[in-house]
Amino acid sequence: MADAVLFEFLHTEMVAELWARDPDPGSGGKKKSLSVLEGLGFRVGQALGERLPRETLAFREELDALKFLCKDLWAAMFQKHMDGLRTNHQGTYVLQDNSFPLLITMGSGSQYLEEAPKFLAFTCGLLCGALHTLGFQSLVTASVAALPACKSLGSPQV
Amino acid sequence: MSRQANRGTESKKMSSELFTLTYGALVTQLCKDYENDEDVNKQLDRMGYNIGVRLIEDFLARSNVGRCHDFRETADVIAKVAFKMYLGITPSITNWSPAGDEFSLILENNPLVDFVELPDSHSSLIYSNLLCGVLRGALEMVQMAVEAKFVQDTLKGDGVTEIRMRFIRRIEDNLPAGEE
Numbered sequence: 001m002a003d004a005v006l007f008e009f010l011h012t013e014m015v016a017e018l019w020a021r022d023p024d025p026g027s028g029g030k031k032k033s034l035s036v037l038e039g040l041g042f043r044v045g046q047a048l049g050e051r052l053p054r055e056t057l058a059f060r061e062e063l064d065a066l067k068f069l070c071k072d073l074w075a076a077m078f079q080k081h082m083d084g085l086r087t088n089h090q091g092t093y094v095l096q097d098n099s100f101p102l103l104i105t106m107g108s109g110s111q112y113l114e115e116a117p118k119f120l121a122f123t124c125g126l127l128c129g130a131l132h133t134l135g136f137q138s139l140v141t142a143s144v145a146a147l148p149a150c151k152s153l154g155s156p157q158v
Numbered sequence: 159m160s161r162q163a164n165r166g167t168e169s170k171k172m173s174s175e176l177f178t179l180t181y182g183a184l185v186t187q188l189c190k191d192y193e194n195d196e197d198v199n200k201q202l203d204r205m206g207y208n209i210g211v212r213l214i215e216d217f218l219a220r221s222n223v224g225r226c227h228d229f230r231e232t233a234d235v236i237a238k239v240a241f242k243m244y245l246g247i248t249p250s251i252t253n254w255s256p257a258g259d260e261f262s263l264i265l266e267n268n269p270l271v272d273f274v275e276l277p278d279s280h281s282s283l284i285y286s287n288l289l290c291g292v293l294r295g296a297l298e299m300v301q302m303a304v305e306a307k308f309v310q311d312t313l314k315g316d317g318v319t320e321i322r323m324r325f326i327r328r329i330e331d332n333l334p335a336g337e338e
Contacts, residue, residue, distance in 0.1 A: 001170060001171075001173075001174040001245075001246040001269070002173075002174040002176075002177040002178060002244065002245055002246065002269055003177075003243060003244045003245070003246075004173050004177075005213075005216055005244075006177045006244055006245075007173075007176050007177045007180060009209045009212060009213055009216075010177060010180055010181060010184070010209065011180070013205045013208050013209050014180075014184055014205075016208070017201070017205055018187075036187065040180070040183045040184065040187060043179075043183050044176070044179045044180050044183050047175075047179045048172060048175060048176065048179060051171075051172075051175060052172075072169060072172070073172065075169050076169045076170075076171075076172035076173045076176065077172075077173065077176055079173075122180075
């Protein structure tokens, strides 16, 4: 069983690696790196979802699937639950984590806000991939107002 | 078995798979980005090195092992403490060189390669090369220059996975000029 900390170390190195290799310093290159990270996350999220036992996958409602993401999946990834889940009951969900482990090492406050997106891309992709396996097409975006808290906005559509 | 207990095991399994699946996705991406396996191998080694130089702090903080007095002690700590802590396996230590500066770590199973198959087009890829970089980087931080390389790999049809570790030299601390 791989220790949980290995994922964090690997993630940090992955972000550094994919970012450093970017020859185009303008926003075009940045977008490409972000989408590569998202794509990696998506594939991993899909694979994780596919490995879950059948009964876990039988969510009757969208909200159950989101709760699973917030509790089980988040706990598996970061050894903690998501701090908040809100919905507008019209297909949009806001998942809030007040101390997102992949951002914690960057300190707190607004000093490194610009750097935050690259540390969220993989996880957004992962949530999207997991939702996809659970039967939902979705759009997941993340925002950071002040480190290390972040919000993911998910709009699953069956 | 209560549902709670099932959920706990499920969580641990997912956590472990998260790392191996992420690693697999990374290797796949590197294979797309680089034209040949040798370059991918180098990247994996370099990334492993960067991870190793930081992982050693986590290891020292959590394991409470003291300073190793020789390479044999180092080998024991690597196999019985470090591998166990991070990958949940205990490789065996064999094939010591007469001078005591080389040994092999034998991994009966390598958690990184669960569900992995190497396509023929990537026969030179050292899939788990990150591990060699990690070992090299971590040991450098405790003043040991070593070389680590795979000499057997179950992905390539060998019966076991074998990493050969070679002690190169002790890294002396560099004193600033003027101090003795």
